[in-house]
Amino acid sequence: MKIAILGFGTVGSGVYDIITNQTSPLLANIKVAKILIRKGKEKKLPIMVDDITDIVNDPEIALVVESMGGLHPAYEYIKLALTHGKHVVTANKAVLARNIAEFEALAKENGVFLSFEASTAGGIPWIASVEKARRIDAVSRFYGILNGTTNYILDSMDEREEDFADALAKAQELGYAEADPSADIDGVDVKNKVVISCAIAFNSVVDIDSFPCFGIRNIDKRDIAYFKRENRIVKLIGEASRFGDKYEAFVMPNAFTRDAMEATVRRNLNIVTLCGSTIGELKFYGQGAGKFPTANAVIQDILDIFSEKTEYTIDVKRKIDYDDTQSKNNYVLRTDRALTNPLFRAVIPFEGLYYHHADGLTIREMRGLAEQAGEADKRFFIIKQADF
Amino acid sequence: MKIAILGFGTVGSGVYDIITNQTSPLLANIKVAKILIRKGKEKKLPIMVDDITDIVNDPEIALVVESMGGLHPAYEYIKLALTHGKHVVTANKAVLARNIAEFEALAKENGVFLSFEASTAGGIPWIASVEKARRIDAVSRFYGILNGTTNYILDSMDEREEDFADALAKAQELGYAEADPSADIDGVDVKNKVVISCAIAFNSVVDIDSFPCFGIRNIDKRDIAYFKRENRIVKLIGEASRFGDKYEAFVMPNAFTRDAMEATVRRNLNIVTLCGSTIGELKFYGQGAGKFPTANAVIQDILDIFSEKTEYTIDVKRKIDYDDTQSKNNYVLRTDRALTNPLFRAVIPFEGLYYHHADGLTIREMRGLAEQAGEADKRFFIIKQADF
Numbered sequence: 001m002k003i004a005i006l007g008f009g010t011v012g013s014g015v016y017d018i019i020t021n022q023t024s025p026l027l028a029n030i031k032v033a034k035i036l037i038r039k040g041k042e043k044k045l046p047i048m049v050d051d052i053t054d055i056v057n058d059p060e061i062a063l064v065v066e067s068m069g070g071l072h073p074a075y076e077y078i079k080l081a082l083t084h085g086k087h088v089v090t091a092n093k094a095v096l097a098r099n100i101a102e103f104e105a106l107a108k109e110n111g112v113f114l115s116f117e118a119s120t121a122g123g124i125p126w127i128a129s130v131e132k133a134r135r136i137d138a139v140s141r142f143y144g145i146l147n148g149t150t151n152y153i154l155d156s157m158d159e160r161e162e163d164f165a166d167a168l169a170k171a172q173e174l175g176y177a178e179a180d181p182s183a184d185i186d187g188v189d190v191k192n193k194v195v196i197s198c199a200i201a202f203n204s205v206v207d208i209d210s211f212p213c214f215g216i217r218n219i220d221k222r223d224i225a226y227f228k229r230e231n232r233i234v235k236l237i238g239e240a241s242r243f244g245d246k247y248e249a250f251v252m253p254n255a256f257t258r259d260a261m262e263a264t265v266r267r268n269l270n271i272v273t274l275c276g277s278t279i280g281e282l283k284f285y286g287q288g289a290g291k292f293p294t295a296n297a298v299i300q301d302i303l304d305i306f307s308e309k310t311e312y313t314i315d316v317k318r319k320i321d322y323d324d325t326q327s328k329n330n331y332v333l334r335t336d337r338a339l340t341n342p343l344f345r346a347v348i349p350f351e352g353l354y355y356h357h358a359d360g361l362t363i364r365e366m367r368g369l370a371e372q373a374g375e376a377d378k379r380f381f382i383i384k385q386a387d388f
Numbered sequence: 389m390k391i392a393i394l395g396f397g398t399v400g401s402g403v404y405d406i407i408t409n410q411t412s413p414l415l416a417n418i419k420v421a422k423i424l425i426r427k428g429k430e431k432k433l434p435i436m437v438d439d440i441t442d443i444v445n446d447p448e449i450a451l452v453v454e455s456m457g458g459l460h461p462a463y464e465y466i467k468l469a470l471t472h473g474k475h476v477v478t479a480n481k482a483v484l485a486r487n488i489a490e491f492e493a494l495a496k497e498n499g500v501f502l503s504f505e506a507s508t509a510g511g512i513p514w515i516a517s518v519e520k521a522r523r524i525d526a527v528s529r530f531y532g533i534l535n536g537t538t539n540y541i542l543d544s545m546d547e548r549e550e551d552f553a554d555a556l557a558k559a560q561e562l563g564y565a566e567a568d569p570s571a572d573i574d575g576v577d578v579k580n581k582v583v584i585s586c587a588i589a590f591n592s593v594v595d596i597d598s599f600p601c602f603g604i605r606n607i608d609k610r611d612i613a614y615f616k617r618e619n620r621i622v623k624l625i626g627e628a629s630r631f632g633d634k635y636e637a638f639v640m641p642n643a644f645t646r647d648a649m650e651a652t653v654r655r656n657l658n659i660v661t662l663c664g665s666t667i668g669e670l671k672f673y674g675q676g677a678g679k680f681p682t683a684n685a686v687i688q689d690i691l692d693i694f695s696e697k698t699e700y701t702i703d704v705k706r707k708i709d710y711d712d713t714q715s716k717n718n719y720v721l722r723t724d725r726a727l728t729n730p731l732f733r734a735v736i737p738f739e740g741l742y743y744h745h746a747d748g749l750t751i752r753e754m755r756g757l758a759e760q761a762g763e764a765d766k767r768f769f770i771i772k773q774a775d776f
Contacts, residue, residue, distance in 0.1 A: 125517060279511045279680070283659075285670065285671035290668075292667070
């Protein structure tokens with residue numbers, strides 16, 4: 001079976017390397033026929049091309065791996081591949097989260113598959129596991145550490161009592177964070193993964209702009225110290241729950257107790273949990289990024305498609321509505337000055353900052369509090385006291 | 389598709405309940421046609437029969453779920469089903485660990501499948517995940533908490549500083565341990581699961597009687613306290629590694645540091661880890677037993693077989709040899725009186741017991757030390773200082 005790879009960065013070259021190195025006899029049936037690189041770049045391999053039409057018009061190419069990243073031209077190229085009857089396997093969460101319904105519809109229309117195991121939780125077989133759980137169970141909820149960059153930063157801040165800026169700089173130095181780290185540290189990357197996971201877990205399309213997304217940019221070393229004093233550790237969590245035809249979701253830092261499994265997830269590793277009606281809670285842990293783990297996930301998708309194990313698992317016509325009044329949780333709002341509100345059961349000063357504890361709030365109530373704080377303090381943040 | 393269930397205990401009735409309750413539309417295609425119960429027992433459902441020939445001779449039954457447990461007549465019934473051209477799905481690790489090669493060969497001969505996701509780690513999709521990892525990677529190692537009963541006992545001893553006998557009695561009261569708990573507390577159940585996992589992970593058949601198996605029967609509350617003082621927690625671990633055409637395996641209590649993920653696995657839950665060449669380390673956590681999680685795993689196998697996603701993944705002609713000289717680890721040997729041996733780097737007395745620390749030993753060396761201790765102290769035990 002011949003495939004093409006779009007983009008030859010970390011993921012694309014990883015896919016090429018694994019297939020070429022033939023770590024398993026099953027890979028002998030897959031041949032990388034063409035690799036798309038940017039116009040003007042040096043063609044280091046004879047199979048490199050710089051025109052997408054060379055790939056989509058090649059009748060021998062059955063499947064296209066999109067590993068360019070970014071919204072454009074990934075969006076156009078994925079559509080082009082699908083409409084030309086090529087299966088598409090992508091690791092690109094950004095383009096997927098915004099266009100999953102359109103892509104899925106196009107794939108079905110053209111009798112091909114769109115697969116994206118590598119887009120969410122990297123090498124962890126998360127997408128396939130949720131699809132599998134759903135064959136028997138209603139999946140009511142999922143949550144997890146879905147971003148390695150922010151976990152690396154938070155882990156450094158916790159372990160070495162570093163400032164956010166120092167931890168970020170070190171993550172950049174080690175290649176765990178990009179030069180422009182916004183998508184990671186503002187939670188956008190996790191938000192994309194929550195949208196993709198919702199599609200699979202809830203068999204529905206959700207609106208990416210509907211639910212709150214908080215990152216870790218405003219987390220201070222004093223915050224880490226405050227929660228450490230409470231025997232907790234801060235992790236950035238993406239989470240969604242389904243309530244009938246409604247769903248709730250958010251991206252938010254969570255303060256886990258030290259004996260929670262999430263608390264033990266170090267460096268840039270990921271963990272994701274699903275809750276099913278008969279299976280209970282399942283957790284999956286592993287490398288959420290990196291050349292070979294991500295490429296491994298791409299190749300798992302390719303093997304499934306070529307061995308006809310892939311199925312259509314998203315009902316793109318089914319939309320569920322966001323509702324932020326369903327679940328109640330405990331939150332802490334941190335600001336530079338003390339706020340008064342009857343919803344706070346305690347306001348605790350710590351090293352010049354104020355920690356406002358509010359228990360049993362809905363997301364809507366919590367956001368209301370945050371907006372109130374926002375006027376007083378642009379650097380507020382909310383943290384969930386996670387007791388999942 | 390019509391199936392039969394052999395045995396109507398916890399697992400068998402769970403399979404029946406899930407299929408009958410139709411938690412998912414996919415289950416509509418599966419019909420429980422017959423249930424085998426013991427002769428003389430009351431037939432509470434019209435589909436209950438007490439003669440296996442009623443099932444194996446029924447041409448409409450395509451698949452048999454064996455959920456009787458025990459070696460006999462499970463062994464004979466599985467063979468009978470396979471030779472009559474029925475797929476077999478079993479949760480029975482004991483019969484499987486001793487006969488997996490014979491069963492697999494018989495399944496292939498008769499053009500049917502033998503599946504056993506539920507046999508190891510219950511509801512955790514462990515077998516399928518190892519099979520999947522192996523499509524691309526060499527799996528070099530796996531290890532985990534594979535027995536809920538012993539984890540429940542060790543967790544109680546750690547949390548409430550209970551004696552082994554008290555923790556066991558409570559586990560029995562709560563239904564987490566059987567009236568005769570030997571198979572669990574002596575590690576035999578874990579040993580069975582290691583053999584089954586080796587077959588999948590290493591694509592080989594291993595000899596169940598070749599590798600050491602230590603249980604937790606001799607663990608004293610002082611041991612738990614000793615390791616707690618070292619900021620460690622004791623867990624019973626099944627583990628195997630492959631080195632070319634050799635393998636190493638054992639079942640043994642391990643003392644994990646408190647920040648290890650395994651340390652956070654409470655009550656009767658399970659966690660299993662695989663190490664693959666490109667995927668790195670993947671961990672899977674969930675319910676290792678229980679009616680619905682185990683039944684869920686059985687039904688996942690049924691769905692895979694009926695949707696033609698199952699493949700033969702064990703080379704039953706391939707045997708790998710046990711070799712206990714490959715890896716070196718740190719161990720602690722506990723006895724009632726102090727031993728002297730140059731291999732001990734430290735002998736630490738604690739509440740009337742002696743903890744002999746020996747670093748960088750092979751399994752063979754460690755067993756030698758244990759035998760030496762055995763003469764002096766029938767209640768010795770060895771524990772691995774786990775730094776996986």
